[in-house]
Amino acid sequence: MGSPKKMLWLYSLPMFISVIFQQIYNIADSVIVGKFVGEDALAAVGASYPITMLFMAVAVGSNIGCSVVISQYFGAKKMGRLKTAVSTILISTLVISGVLTIIGVLLSGIFMKIVNTPENIFHSGNLYLKIYNGGFIFLYFYNVATGIFNSLGDSRTPLYFLIGSSVGNIVLDLIFVVVFKMDVAGAAAATVIAQGAACILALITLKFRISAIKTDEESEKFSWDMFKNVSSIAVPSILQQSFISIGNLFIQVLVNGFGSSVIAGYSAAVKLNTFTVTSFTTLGNGVSGFTAQNVGAGKLDRVKEGFKGGFMLAALLAIVSFIVFFFFGDWAIGLFMDEGGSKALETGKMFLKIVSPFYIVVCAKLTADGVLRGAGAMGYFMVATFTDLILRVMLSFVLSMVIGETGIWLSWPIGWTIATIMSLYFFLSGKWKKAYSFS
Numbered sequence: 001m002g003s004p005k006k007m008l009w010l011y012s013l014p015m016f017i018s019v020i021f022q023q024i025y026n027i028a029d030s031v032i033v034g035k036f037v038g039e040d041a042l043a044a045v046g047a048s049y050p051i052t053m054l055f056m057a058v059a060v061g062s063n064i065g066c067s068v069v070i071s072q073y074f075g076a077k078k079m080g081r082l083k084t085a086v087s088t089i090l091i092s093t094l095v096i097s098g099v100l101t102i103i104g105v106l107l108s109g110i111f112m113k114i115v116n117t118p119e120n121i122f123h124s125g126n127l128y129l130k131i132y133n134g135g136f137i138f139l140y141f142y143n144v145a146t147g148i149f150n151s152l153g154d155s156r157t158p159l160y161f162l163i164g165s166s167v168g169n170i171v172l173d174l175i176f177v178v179v180f181k182m183d184v185a186g187a188a189a190a191t192v193i194a195q196g197a198a199c200i201l202a203l204i205t206l207k208f209r210i211s212a213i214k215t216d217e218e219s220e221k222f223s224w225d226m227f228k229n230v231s232s233i234a235v236p237s238i239l240q241q242s243f244i245s246i247g248n249l250f251i252q253v254l255v256n257g258f259g260s261s262v263i264a265g266y267s268a269a270v271k272l273n274t275f276t277v278t279s280f281t282t283l284g285n286g287v288s289g290f291t292a293q294n295v296g297a298g299k300l301d302r303v304k305e306g307f308k309g310g311f312m313l314a315a316l317l318a319i320v321s322f323i324v325f326f327f328f329g330d331w332a333i334g335l336f337m338d339e340g341g342s343k344a345l346e347t348g349k350m351f352l353k354i355v356s357p358f359y360i361v362v363c364a365k366l367t368a369d370g371v372l373r374g375a376g377a378m379g380y381f382m383v384a385t386f387t388d389l390i391l392r393v394m395l396s397f398v399l400s401m402v403i404g405e406t407g408i409w410l411s412w413p414i415g416w417t418i419a420t421i422m423s424l425y426f427f428l429s430g431k432w433k434k435a436y437s438f439s
Helices: 004-036 039-075 079-106 108-114 119-134 136-151 157-179 183-211 224-256 260-296 301-327 329-334 342-374 378-403 405-428
Strands: none
Touching: 004 039, 004 157, 004 183, 004 260, 004 301, 039 079, 039 108, 039 119, 039 136, 039 183, 039 224, 039 260, 039 342, 079 108, 079 119, 079 136, 079 183, 079 224, 108 119, 119 136, 119 183, 119 260, 136 157, 136 183, 136 260, 157 183, 224 260, 224 378, 224 405, 260 301, 260 329, 260 342, 301 329, 301 342, 329 342, 342 378, 342 405, 378 405
């Protein structure tokens, strides 16, 4: 086998490019709506964003769980169990995503009320959320399919689908919002159509890919034991992602209390922040897959080299993002709005100036988390993650009462720093080596 660092970079690079394209078309919705519809429309999309991320958390957590378990079987060359895992995962996905899609559509208005959405943007935000949630089944299946491809060592195939989907989404955004004047509904519809196309193509390709795998034994279509095995990784990952999103919902409630201009500025800044942090998370997922395959193959000595490679790649992105957001915040936030939104612009700039210097810290946490998750050390992983979440939410409420919205932004680096210390301790102590087991 080749250098762990080189292999990890080759494995992770397509995943990294994928998340860039995925975030680009998420950002494109806000940029096009903000530029061509207005600040209130941008605020409406922003107010619904933490709710869409709560649903996304379930999809991403499932992606992680599927990827880790299948990577373990792939590394151990247990192809019969691998095929059982894939079919069990897809059947489960159909049921879970269908239920969540219905819930998302029916309860969108209630969700918008929970986050204290201002009256002047409530209708637009609710409409955007309802349409977006209507396509959640596509988003869920695509994320699960991506996790399966990645666990088989193929991170390029889902990248090709995502590039096409991203380009299509931006084109449809321009057509629906600029040409047909559909406002926020057009942006949501563009996202659903683009995600649906990528989902269908990914599932068709995956079917042929799995069918081509030859096994000596007959694989089961659905196994409750396998479902429990996948759930043991997926559920903690879903809880981790979901609790983060729930924490962001609480923070959104605070932000919404400061009016639509602050909401608009926060919406723009948090999209840029999410772009960067999600990139770190994706690299961490690459480390998870790398760790799982090497642990499954009994090659624990390669894991630390994988961590170093993943951290180096994430650190490069952290440095670039810090330079852009800290020194060129005017330009970055200005992408989302026309001149005249001075309060929104200043809000977004302040958020980025406070959080961007700590990107190097959070990328260390997420890389260490990748090792813990890939080895199945979910208890340590969740302790560090929930510490970050609880601190950020509590400090947001306390500090916002003292110094206003700036106090909310200050809570992020404090939570990140303390949780990073914990994750690095769990990784460097080697506790993750005792957590791995599967059948």
